[in-house]
Amino acid sequence: MLATSLRLTALSAAKKSSCINTTTAATTTSRCFASAPVDFDHFSSGWEKDSSEYKTEGKFHIETFNKISPLGLARFPSDNYEVREDWENNNAHAILLRSHKLQESEVDVSVRAIARCGAGTNNVPVARMSELGIPVFNTPGANANAVKELVLCGLFLGSRRLVAGINHMKQLGEQGLQKERVEKDKSMFGGREIAGKTLAIIGMGHIGAATAREASALGMKTVGYDPALSIESALKLPREINIADSISSAVAEADYISLNIPYIKGEGGTHGIIGKDVLSHMKDDAVLLNFARGELVDSDAMKEFLDRGDGRYISDFPDDVLWNHKNAILLPHLGASTEEAEETAAAMAADTIQAYLEHGTIRNSVNFPAAALPQRSEGSIRVTVATKNIPGMLAFISDVFAKHGINIMQQI
Secondary structure: OOOEEEEEEEOHHHHHHHHHHOOOOOOOEEEEOOOOOOOOOOOOOOOOOOOOOOOOOOEEEEOOOOOOOOOHHOOOOOOOEEEEEOOOOOOOOOOEEEEOOOOOHHOOOOOOEEEEEOOOOOOOOOOHHHOOOOOEOOOOOHHHHHHHHHHHHHHHHOOOOOHHHHHHHHHHHHHOHHHHHHHHHHHHHHHOOOOOOOEEEEEOOOOHHHHHHHHHHHHEEEEOOOOOHHHHHOOOOOOOEOOOOHHHHOOOOOOOOEEOOOOOOOOOOOOOOEOHHHHHOOOOEEEEEEOOOOEEEEEEHHHHHHHHOEEEEOOOOOOOOOOOOEEEEOOOOOOOOOHHHHHHHHHHHHHHHHHHHOOOOOOOOOOOOOEEEOOOOOOOOEEEEOOOOOOOHHHHHHHHHHHHEEEEEEEO
């Protein structure tokens, strides 16, 4: 797909053309190019401009799913935006959501952008939104500190049998035997310290880099693997970290392994990437920390690994195979569940939506390229065109504008 932003001067020419309409935020925008063929198969609710629900002309309408942090939503100035959980007549201009699994039927023709308050967007039909010319945004790094802290908690949970010890004390308490048995039974829950141990970090983005820094500060040795390591993330890594050339080589000498990679379906994706092959390279007593996505780990292969040694699996996701294994601890997806992370993600999503609706700026989009134009001059309008990436398309669009006397001042 090709996305192009154009800045146009449309003075008297715009008045003569029925194909370029610039209107207020609360009214529709006509998107036609003379006699250009249009293939637009999209859900339509029959929304009408004159609906009684349509009371805030001149304002952008933002629809939210899930509970979005009020502090984040407060970033939308009330003079220009109205935020609601449900627009009965489907006239929202943008959607904000967290974990809600968005259906195309919930994305009406008035929607111009979708923002997910979080990093993953597997609950949004991204490919279909690309076809419809709707950018999907996420908030990378907004929950990094919250997840990093839980990864560190996982290090300790995997080092000391804390959960088993807590449960044992409860059982003794029910029998009135806590004080009598505590010193005798504590040997059942021995562990090890993390200082001097090696942590392998698979994926060194915001969370991975932060985890590496904290682990290094705690006296751990670190080794990392990330074939897509960015310069920004590399600059945040501790100087002592060793970079491996494969997952297998990264985990080979590691006492702990932290997964921090996205879940990608399909051929060449990351589904079940931690399977028998990778597990065969791990130490028998290695601890795998999965605070990324449950689908990254082959549960059956993981069970075999846990059955044959003293390895541990600490995960933030449910697992039908490992839920009651003695060497597995499964948490109810708590990684980003902090007040601070939710506020940061909501604020970041709100800022991103505002920048796009008001200025056409695209940043942190998972399906559109980054784009930013300087403030447009008086008498000009901005148009974003999403097309298939085929030969001659830009020339065709330019020709349509030229035929209507509209000059393209700038394009990216």
